[in-house]
Amino acid sequence: MATQKLVVKCNVCGTEFELPEDVMDGEITSCPTCGARYIVRIKGGAVSLEEFKGDVEDYGE
Ligand SMILES: [Zn+2]
Structure with missing residues (x-):
């Protein structure tokens, strides 16, 4: 069984x-x-990227 990358x-x-x-x-x-930046989405063994619209660098005033 091959390792899935x-x-x-x-x-x-x-x-x-x-x-x-x-x-x-x-x-x-x-x-x-x-x-x-992306959010990793894994569904049924398939991986995809979702655009990250987070606020990690957006706190403060
Ligand atoms: Zn890039």
């Missing part, structure tokens, strides 16, 4: 990068090239 593609710069095999649905990841 979780490779995703950045929507911003097109870089393909690999997620840790123990990545969880809803986890935040970022592109190693451009730093764009």
Whole structure:
């Protein structure tokens, strides 16, 4: 049984990068090239990226 690699593609710069095999649905990841943030979505063994519109850097005034 082959190990399944979780490779995703950045929507911003097109870089393909690999997620840790123990990545969880809803986890935040970022592109190693451009730093764009995504939410990891895992459904039925397929992994995809959802645009992250979070407020991690947006607190304060
Ligand atoms: Zn990118």
